[in-house]
Amino acid sequence: MNKPVSTPEQTVTFYQSAAKIYAREVRGRYARLRNIAMFALLGFYYVTPWLSWNGTPFVLFDLPHRRFHVFGLTLVPQDFYLLTAMLAMAAFTLFFFTTVGGRLWCGYACPQTVWTEAFMWIERYTEGDRYARIKLDRAPWSAQKILRKSAKHLLWGMFALYTGLTFVAYFVPAPQLFADALHFNLAGWALFWSVFYGFATWGNAGFLREQVCKYMCPYARFQSAMFDKDTLIIAYDEKRGEPRKSAAKKEGKAAGDCIDCSICVQVCPVGIDIRNGLQYECIACAACVDACNDVMDSVNKPRGLIRYTSDHHDETGHFHIFRPRAIGYGVIWLLVCAGFGVLVLFRSPISFDVVRDRKQLYREMVDGGVENVYQIKLSNKSDQPHRYRLSAVFVNQHGEDDDLDVSLDPSEFDAAAGAHESVTITARADDPHPGVSKLKFTVQAVDADAHHDDHVATFLAPSERHDSEHDNEH
Amino acid sequence: MKEINDPQFDAADAILRAARERALGARPGLRMLAITGWSSFLGAVVLLAAWLLAIPHDDETIEFGRLASVFIVLWALAAVPALSAAMLAQPSPGAFDPPRRRH
Ligand code: SF4
Ligand code: SF4
Numbered sequence: 240m241n242k243p244v245s246t247p248e249q250t251v252t253f254y255q256s257a258a259k260i261y262a263r264e265v266r267g268r269y270a271r272l273r274n275i276a277m278f279a280l281l282g283f284y285y286v287t288p289w290l291s292w293n294g295t296p297f298v299l300f301d302l303p304h305r306r307f308h309v310f311g312l313t314l315v316p317q318d319f320y321l322l323t324a325m326l327a328m329a330a331f332t333l334f335f336f337t338t339v340g341g342r343l344w345c346g347y348a349c350p351q352t353v354w355t356e357a358f359m360w361i362e363r364y365t366e367g368d369r370y371a372r373i374k375l376d377r378a379p380w381s382a383q384k385i386l387r388k389s390a391k392h393l394l395w396g397m398f399a400l401y402t403g404l405t406f407v408a409y410f411v412p413a414p415q416l417f418a419d420a421l422h423f424n425l426a427g428w429a430l431f432w433s434v435f436y437g438f439a440t441w442g443n444a445g446f447l448r449e450q451v452c453k454y455m456c457p458y459a460r461f462q463s464a465m466f467d468k469d470t471l472i473i474a475y476d477e478k479r480g481e482p483r484k485s486a487a488k489k490e491g492k493a494a495g496d497c498i499d500c501s502i503c504v505q506v507c508p509v510g511i512d513i514r515n516g517l518q519y520e521c522i523a524c525a526a527c528v529d530a531c532n533d534v535m536d537s538v539n540k541p542r543g544l545i546r547y548t549s550d551h552h553d554e555t556g557h558f559h560i561f562r563p564r565a566i567g568y569g570v571i572w573l574l575v576c577a578g579f580g581v582l583v584l585f586r587s588p589i590s591f592d593v594v595r596d597r598k599q600l601y602r603e604m605v606d607g608g609v610e611n612v613y614q615i616k617l618s619n620k621s622d623q624p625h626r627y628r629l630s631a632v633f634v635n636q637h638g639e640d641d642d643l644d645v646s647l648d649p650s651e652f653d654a655a656a657g658a659h660e661s662v663t664i665t666a667r668a669d670d671p672h673p674g675v676s677k678l679k680f681t682v683q684a685v686d687a688d689a690h691h692d693d694h695v696a697t698f699l700a701p702s703e704r705h706d707s708e709h710d711n712e713h
Numbered sequence: 714m715k716e717i718n719d720p721q722f723d724a725a726d727a728i729l730r731a732a733r734e735r736a737l738g739a740r741p742g743l744r745m746l747a748i749t750g751w752s753s754f755l756g757a758v759v760l761l762a763a764w765l766l767a768i769p770h771d772d773e774t775i776e777f778g779r780l781a782s783v784f785i786v787l788w789a790l791a792a793v794p795a796l797s798a799a800m801l802a803q804p805s806p807g808a809f810d811p812p813r814r815r816h
Contacts, residue, residue: 258735260728303774305765319766428777450737454744455751504725510732512725 259376260449262359263369263505267529276347277356285401288408295622300410306657308622312583315620315657317590324579331572337462338568339560341471342523345459351451352522354402354444355508358395365391369505395445396437403437449509453520463519465568468550469559473523475503475514475545483514496540503527503545513545589627591692592616593680596663601699608669609700615662617682619654625684626653631666634679634695644669645678645698651685671700745803749795756791757784 290297292311299308307314307322314321336343345352366372366387378384407429408416419425425433443451452459466472480497487494497514504512506526511518513527531545551559596612603609619625629650633641645668654660666678678698684690737744761784765775 258731258739260732260735302765302780303776305775314766316766322762322766428781431781447736449732450735450747451751454737455747457752457755501723501725501728504728505723507728510728510735512729 260508260510261369261372261505262508262526263502263530264363265506265526265529265533267532269525269529273347273356273524277353280348280350280353281357285405288405288413293622296412298409299412302410304657313620313622313657315618317618317620318586321579321582321586324575324582328572328575328579331568331575334465335565335568335572337465338467338470338565341466341473342462342521343471345452345522346524349452349522351443351448351456352524354440355448357398358444358448359508361394361398362391365394395441399441399444400433400437402440403433403435406436407433449520449522452522453509459519459522465564467562467564469552469562469565471523471547471549472517473513473521473525473528473545474517474548474553476543476548477514480514480544496535496544498534498538500534502530502534506530587692588619588621588687588690589682589684589692590618590620591680591682591694593694593696595696595699601701603701604667606669608667609671610665610667611678611698613664613666613680613696615652615664615680615682616659617652617654617662618659619656619690621687621690622656623687624653624655624658625687625690626651627682627684627690629664629680629682631678631680633668633671633698634677636677638679638695641672641676643671645671666698668698668700671698673700674702675699745796745799749792749799753788753791753795756795757788760787760791 287298288296295311295313296308297310301307305316309325312321333344362372366375375384375387404416404420405413410432411429416425416429419429420433447455475497480495482490482492482495483497483499484494485499486492503514504510504527506529507513508524508526509520509522511520513521525547527545528547532542535542535544549558551557592615594614594616596614599612601609601611615629617627629647629652631645631647633643633645635641645666648665648667649662650664652660652662676698677695679693679695681693682691732738737747761780764783764787
């Protein structure tokens with residue numbers, strides 16, 4: 240490790256024209272963790288649209304038909320509450336982990352961080368390390384510079400376009416989309432969104448990078464509301480590091496452990512100096528922790544001059560994980576997760592409704608029977624077509640079977656996967672109670688036991704029964 | 714760590730200044746546009762999900778073209794409060810000057 244002996248004035252002039260962050264490569268425990276997270280999340284993103292479950296896509300947001308397939312669950316508009324619960328669960332997961340672990344999401348899992356990391360890999364591969372990149376940007380245009388820059392943009396462009404296509408594959412089945420793309424048949428909205436999302440990836444991960452976290456991301460701003468004195472942060476140990484070597488030399492004091500090498504600033508992807516204290520720009524990527532540990536190893540000092548800590552840990556030397564705020568968020572998070580689990584478990588695969596035809600009260604038949612007309616509304620929320628059988632019984636005010644005969648016509652009908660069927664049926668009772676009574680309809684899929692539901696509707700008959708020679712319509 | 718150290722490039726204050734002055738950091742107008750654009754985009758995505766699921770559409774299949782126009786309308790609607798909030802959050806020129814005496 241060379242010791243820097245810079246004169247700041249020289250560098251200021253040099254940098255004023257560049258106005259760019261050239262993050263230095265870093266290796267270490269947290270860099271490894273970030274790489275693992277990056278591979279896992281990118282793998283998940285690129286592979287998921289190709290997976291299916293019982294012939295149904297694992298994840299597919301079928302917007303035109305308003306059917307969202309999410310990890311084996313098919314959500315239809317009637318399941319709006321489930322989608323809301325899912326979003327609430329995701330939000331509370333984030334809140335809970337932010338309270339306990341600080342900006343874990345920003346540092347390891349946010350798409351902005353993950354794709355920026357991938358783009359920086361490509362940049363390092365084509366243009367070299369930090370120093371080589373600075374030199375390349377400062378050098379006049381040459382064949383080598385054109386070649387390196389073109390290679391970078393070509394790889395970025397291809398990666399971004401593939402990312403855009405994969406994004407669209409969450410809305411249009413992947414095999415169909417990629418087949419169209421390979422045969423240059425992609426057109427309309429699929430083409431527009433692939434290019435748009437690809438362009439956004441290229442711009443966000445290639446150019447904007449830390450600008451998104453610093454200026455644009457709303458979550459970056461409000462997550463400090465979830466922090467308390469025990470939340471995990473990354474901080475410089477001022478007591479141990481100060482006075483820094485250069486300042487101590489000038490003042491003739493004994494130096495602290497910081498040798499003022501600025502490596503922690505060079506590796507920082509958002510361009511801040513963690514030695515100036517906790518700043519809202521810090522995404523807690525821990526690159527400076529790895530870098531400083533490396534420096535400490537090379538000067539034979541203990542690691543941890545920059546480390547994961549908390550305000551409380553700094554004061555007392557103890558981490559305090561179980562505290563009211565964390566417990567509160569944890570309990571709410573568990574309740575929301577459990578509530579979501581219960582909703583999924585008891586979710587009916589059909590939605591069933593019976594509406595009496597309001598145009599006529601009842602029909603009295605020649606043989607003394609009485610007919611009522613109903614509209615049956617059934618949504619088949621499953622991914623398979625089913626045949627449904629309808630039955631009905633009269634029930635008393637306690638919901639018990641009244642033992643009166645009733646027949647339905649038609650008593651069976653089909654519903655395609657995801658279809659909303661509306662069927663007009665006639666319920667006929669030979670000897671109903673006079674006036675108003677309750678009729679309980681039950682629907683049961685012929686080929687699936689779990690697909691059943693019931694609904695109680697009103698059945699109307701004349702208040703005083705009489706023999707009629709003709710059909711009477713009322 | 715294999716990279717070369719070159720003191721010419723490594724002074725912390727120069728790196729900090731470059732980061733501060735980069736892109737949106739030095740362009741407040743563009744910054745406000747980026748902030749409101751992105752926040753309202755996120756808002757429009759949530760609104761589109763609500764529009765798709767919570768509002769009855771009589772079983773019709775919704776074309777992507779219609780979805781796109783609805784999304785643009787929702788984005789424009791979401792941009793109004795986002796832009797207003799961003800503008801109101803900016804201190805007006807002279808807002809923090811000491812009060813002047815009236816004559
Ligand atoms: S904190 Fe560590 S990496 Fe940063 S300047 Fe000091 S010694 Fe170098
Ligand atoms: S200060 Fe350290 S943890 Fe924070 S963003 Fe910079 S390198 Fe990452």
